[in-house]
Amino acid sequence: MPSATAATGPHVLRQINVAAVLTALRQAERAVARVADLMTTTGLSRPAVTRALADLRDADLVELVADETTRIGRPAQRARFRAELGHVAGVDVGPHKILVKIADLAGEVLTTHRIATPPAATGPEVFDLVTAGLDQAVAAAGLTHADLWAVCVGTPGIVDRDHGEVVLAPSIPGWAGLPVVPQLRDQLHCPVLIDNDVNLAVLAERWRGTAIGVESLVFVQWGERIGTGLIIDGAPYRGAHAAAGELGFLDLGLPPNDPTGRPAANEGTGPFERLVGAAAIHELAVAMTAGGRDRDLHAQLTAPGERDIAPLFAAAATGSPVAVAVVDRVAARFAQGLGALILLMDPEQVVIGGGLSRAGDTLLDPVRRHLVGRTLSSPTEVRASTLGEDAVVLGAVRHALDSTAERLTALA
Amino acid sequence: MPSATAATGPHVLRQINVAAVLTALRQAERAVARVADLMTTTGLSRPAVTRALADLRDADLVELVADETTRIGRPAQRARFRAELGHVAGVDVGPHKILVKIADLAGEVLTTHRIATPPAATGPEVFDLVTAGLDQAVAAAGLTHADLWAVCVGTPGIVDRDHGEVVLAPSIPGWAGLPVVPQLRDQLHCPVLIDNDVNLAVLAERWRGTAIGVESLVFVQWGERIGTGLIIDGAPYRGAHAAAGELGFLDLGLPPNDPTGRPAANEGTGPFERLVGAAAIHELAVAMTAGGRDRDLHAQLTAPGERDIAPLFAAAATGSPVAVAVVDRVAARFAQGLGALILLMDPEQVVIGGGLSRAGDTLLDPVRRHLVGRTLSSPTEVRASTLGEDAVVLGAVRHALDSTAERLTALA
DNA sequence: TCGTTTTAGTAACGCAACGTGCGTTACTAT
DNA sequence: ATAGTAACGCACGTTGCGTTACTAAAACGA
Numbered sequence: 001m002p003s004a005t006a007a008t009g010p011h012v013l014r015q016i017n018v019a020a021v022l023t024a025l026r027q028a029e030r031a032v033a034r035v036a037d038l039m040t041t042t043g044l045s046r047p048a049v050t051r052a053l054a055d056l057r058d059a060d061l062v063e064l065v066a067d068e069t070t071r072i073g074r075p076a077q078r079a080r081f082r083a084e085l086g087h088v089a090g091v092d093v094g095p096h097k098i099l100v101k102i103a104d105l106a107g108e109v110l111t112t113h114r115i116a117t118p119p120a121a122t123g124p125e126v127f128d129l130v131t132a133g134l135d136q137a138v139a140a141a142g143l144t145h146a147d148l149w150a151v152c153v154g155t156p157g158i159v160d161r162d163h164g165e166v167v168l169a170p171s172i173p174g175w176a177g178l179p180v181v182p183q184l185r186d187q188l189h190c191p192v193l194i195d196n197d198v199n200l201a202v203l204a205e206r207w208r209g210t211a212i213g214v215e216s217l218v219f220v221q222w223g224e225r226i227g228t229g230l231i232i233d234g235a236p237y238r239g240a241h242a243a244a245g246e247l248g249f250l251d252l253g254l255p256p257n258d259p260t261g262r263p264a265a266n267e268g269t270g271p272f273e274r275l276v277g278a279a280a281i282h283e284l285a286v287a288m289t290a291g292g293r294d295r296d297l298h299a300q301l302t303a304p305g306e307r308d309i310a311p312l313f314a315a316a317a318t319g320s321p322v323a324v325a326v327v328d329r330v331a332a333r334f335a336q337g338l339g340a341l342i343l344l345m346d347p348e349q350v351v352i353g354g355g356l357s358r359a360g361d362t363l364l365d366p367v368r369r370h371l372v373g374r375t376l377s378s379p380t381e382v383r384a385s386t387l388g389e390d391a392v393v394l395g396a397v398r399h400a401l402d403s404t405a406e407r408l409t410a411l412a
Numbered sequence: 413m414p415s416a417t418a419a420t421g422p423h424v425l426r427q428i429n430v431a432a433v434l435t436a437l438r439q440a441e442r443a444v445a446r447v448a449d450l451m452t453t454t455g456l457s458r459p460a461v462t463r464a465l466a467d468l469r470d471a472d473l474v475e476l477v478a479d480e481t482t483r484i485g486r487p488a489q490r491a492r493f494r495a496e497l498g499h500v501a502g503v504d505v506g507p508h509k510i511l512v513k514i515a516d517l518a519g520e521v522l523t524t525h526r527i528a529t530p531p532a533a534t535g536p537e538v539f540d541l542v543t544a545g546l547d548q549a550v551a552a553a554g555l556t557h558a559d560l561w562a563v564c565v566g567t568p569g570i571v572d573r574d575h576g577e578v579v580l581a582p583s584i585p586g587w588a589g590l591p592v593v594p595q596l597r598d599q600l601h602c603p604v605l606i607d608n609d610v611n612l613a614v615l616a617e618r619w620r621g622t623a624i625g626v627e628s629l630v631f632v633q634w635g636e637r638i639g640t641g642l643i644i645d646g647a648p649y650r651g652a653h654a655a656a657g658e659l660g661f662l663d664l665g666l667p668p669n670d671p672t673g674r675p676a677a678n679e680g681t682g683p684f685e686r687l688v689g690a691a692a693i694h695e696l697a698v699a700m701t702a703g704g705r706d707r708d709l710h711a712q713l714t715a716p717g718e719r720d721i722a723p724l725f726a727a728a729a730t731g732s733p734v735a736v737a738v739v740d741r742v743a744a745r746f747a748q749g750l751g752a753l754i755l756l757m758d759p760e761q762v763v764i765g766g767g768l769s770r771a772g773d774t775l776l777d778p779v780r781r782h783l784v785g786r787t788l789s790s791p792t793e794v795r796a797s798t799l800g801e802d803a804v805v806l807g808a809v810r811h812a813l814d815s816t817a818e819r820l821t822a823l824a
Numbered sequence: 825t826c827g828t829t830t831t832a833g834t835a836a837c838g839c840a841a842c843g844t845g846c847g848t849t850a851c852t853a854t
Numbered sequence: 855a856t857a858g859t860a861a862c863g864c865a866c867g868t869t870g871c872g873t874t875a876c877t878a879a880a881a882c883g884a
Contacts, residue, residue, distance in 0.1 A: 006455055007424075012419075012425065020418035044843090046863085048841080050863075072860070074851055075861080232645075237628075240758055241788075241792075249788055251752075252664060343661055344659065345757075346651025346655045376570075376658050380652075421868090425869085429870090447833080448831085457871070485830035488832060
């Protein structure tokens with residue numbers, strides 16, 4: 001096998017230039033461009049661009065459309081990338097829901113399908129819901145399985161991307177060890193990818209979120225669990241053992257500030273999650289509002305069957321002193337962990353996602369304040385995710401799209 | 413400017429293939445290869461390889477040597493990369509010494525020059541020592557300034573690589589703000605690079621140290637100061653603000669376990685350095701050996717003018733209970749910070765350098781023990797650096813070599 | 825000593841892809 | 855109707871690759 005890649009003939013030039021023209025075309029406005037535009041963006045001559053476009057047209061990747069813009073001179077033919085030639089699916093398998101999105105090769109989302117997972121659904125049941133969701137989403141888009149070029153599944157837990165299954169998934173019983181990728185591949189007959197949900201969410205934030213084009217980025221999922229996805233120098237980084245960014249397991253050696261000797265919420269949680277996860281925040285809020293210090297909020301937080309902490313942030317937003325104090329303590333704890341992450345990674349930007357990000361600046365402003373002095377250089381920007389629950393499934397779509405690049409160049 | 417890189421003519425093929433042949437030749441054993449060898453490694457035909465070699469010979473990058481291996485058939489001519497065509501210099505500007513190494517384009521070190529920095533030398537004086545060291549090293553190699561293709565300077569502190577100067581260097585007074593790169597470039601008339609010392613050391617460990625070829629790597633400099641250099645997916649990562657891996661400033665929120673309310677040793681040190689830096693270890697050892705618990709060691713540590721902690725590890729190696737206890741507490745503290753780094757970065761391997769690495773397994777075995785349970789997956793390998801004080805200067809050589817790649821391809 | 829074998833180098837040919845230059849086409853404006 | 859403009863497309867020359875055929879140089883064996 002050649003160690004240094006060499007060009008073994010003029011056909012290599014064609015490959016390079018066809019790929020260059022296709023890339024330029026896909027990056028153009030609405031994936032439509034005139035020959036003259038492609039000449040300038042690629043630096044190629046007119047015959048070269050025309051030849052490349054002819055190849056792409058033969059492969060059905062490109063079609064010619066008339067130019068409507070009435071200007072002077074002979075109207076230009078415009079080449080359009082046929083994004084409808086193939087489609088990809090992104091799937092977010094969460095503990096409570098399954099989200100499926102179908103997009104074309106331009107990344108345009110055609111359909112979205114949402115399935116609420118029944119409580120205590122087992123792994124095989126979840127898998128059946130995934131396939132059902134895919135079927136319905138594909139059908140709703142007017143497509144068949146054969147139109148899918150790639151599918152990417154995002155799931156919590158630790159993922160074995162080589163074997164295509166989940167190694168550890170505490171939040172979905174029986175999901176770990178299921179051969180998700182092989183089974184899906186057999187059903188769909190297309191490449192199937194699997195990745196950790198947070199690793200995909202960070203891709204989405206860089207693609208269509210609040211960190212577009214950022215070169216080094218940290219996405220922190222802040223909810224019951226705490227995890228992070230990393231993008232370093234433009235590429236996702238998962239670590240040597242697919243365990244990079246496990247902020248939830250950071251042990252700051254902090255004394256548990258609340259008096260109740262709280263047991264580990266459930267198996268497999270880490271120290272930092274037990275300190276500032278949603279459950280810990282709820283407990284802290286209940287404890288700090290007890291004794292009549294804030295009867296209203298205490299009542300809301302301890303209502304039967306109620307574990308939601310939204311009332312806490314609502315109260316803090318209106319200035320309730322106790323709620324503000326709770327939020328401030330939560331922010332201080334969180335900033336200690338996030339500060340360590342920023343100190344070691346030095347990202348260009350941090351995006352906070354997950355349930356806690358709904359609190360917005362009510363929570364993030366104190367976090368930013370407590371970060372001051374913890375990071376070395378100029379303050380790193382901390383933003384709330386704007387993608388909401390779509391982050392993971394959009395990242396899955398993006399990852400699936402990326403995987404189709406080689407199939408595209410192979411066609412032409 | 414072209415957004416997608418295209419091939420604008422057959423000459424691009426030549427460029428590709430000349431570069432491929434040169435790369436294959438440089439990667440070959442002793443940078444010597446027969447045409448047949450290059451054919452197999454590049455996948456090119458014999459005439460193509462011959463043409464590429466002719467170009468390289470015209471550019472004086474390659475010469476032909478006779479084949480000594482007596483085998484049947486017509487003896488092959490062998491192409492040899494003329495590593496002596498150019499040279500690079502690496503410089504390590506430390507607080508106590510300046511190291512200069514001159515190497516040829518194959519990375520073979522020709523000369524090494526060492527200058528002890530006078531105590532309290534100012535920035536300009538240090539700069540003069542650097543130029544003097546470069547002059548002498550170049551002369552000792554039988555070269556002139558014109559033979560230098562690139563120079564890389566490694567220095568502690570935070571480095572502004574764009575402006576080519578040090579922003580913050582607490583250990584060398586007056587060194588920060590000096591226009592090191594512009595001045596050196598004017599004197600030497602060649603590209604001059606500057607980088608943080610630890611960022612360079614990690615390059616050396618991957619090149620000629622104990623982590624050859626490792627794709628994701630953390631190098632921890634453990635001495636008076638504590639800093640890290642990161643390699644992620646094969647490329648050095650410095651962070652968005654050139655502040656990645658600042659482990660020394662990690663604040664674990666640990667209570668200062670020693671009774672003495674120790675003041676900050678000097679300006680600009682971080683919490684973790686104040687906890688397990690060499691000075692902190694010395695103080696801890698003095699405190700824990702006091703009160704007659706280990707008179708011999710206490711006397712060695714408190715000898716007039718003595719701040720060295722080597723006796724501590726010597727005593728621990730021979731099994732002195734108090735010394736072992738001190739080392740164990742140091743290791744526990746250090747493992748907490750290193751564990752955080754491993755948890756967040758998930759590197760393939762960790763290399764410990766700096767003065768403390770001289771303690772070897774006496775210190776690292778306890779560190780490994782205390783790391784168990786702090787990292788999520790299988791235990792990450794922790795090794796002591798084998799490069800000693802050469803790590804930074806070797807990394808500077810490697811970085812300078814890397815920067816010559818484009819000049820090489822431009823020549824051919 | 826000389827032919828045979830084996831491997832290396834080189835020249836000639838055909839093919840493919842590039843850029844350049846120029847004629848052609850199609851539409852607008854006067 | 856005619857001039858002007860902008861895009862299209864073909865012919866040409868150049869370059870570089872692979873293939874093929876031939877020559878050159880050394881070791882081995884008769």
